[in-house]
Amino acid sequence: MKKAVLKICLSFLLIPFFFVEPGFPQTSDELKSLGKEMDEMKETQKTIQKDLQEIKSVLRARGLIDEDPQNLFIDISGRPFKGNKNARLVLIEFSEYQ
Numbered sequence: 443m444k445k446a447v448l449k450i451c452l453s454f455l456l457i458p459f460f461f462v463e464p465g466f467p468q469t470s471d472e473l474k475s476l477g478k479e480m481d482e483m484k485e486t487q488k489t490i491q492k493d494l495q496e497i498k499s500v501l502r503a504r505g506l507i508d509e510d511p512q513n514l515f516i517d518i519s520g521r522p523f524k525g526n527k528n529a530r531l532v533l534i535e536f537s538e539y540q
Contacts, residue, residue: 516534518532518534
């Protein structure tokens, strides 16, 4: 009797594993199309970056923008601060209350 009940319980527990279909399976065609879309997006991004570099070079040639600054230093001596005054990185907040 115990064996029969055990077999019935096990069969009810194992049935879903054999007859359940995977949810939302992707076909190889769908995966290929997703790959193509990703490649197209990468190419578009490269084109946009190239165009931006060309625009920057034209604006620099016309003197409308300066070269990218290498180092920016702001003298904050004598100003109020919090934290270690010998820190290598300083965050400065500028606020105007009107």
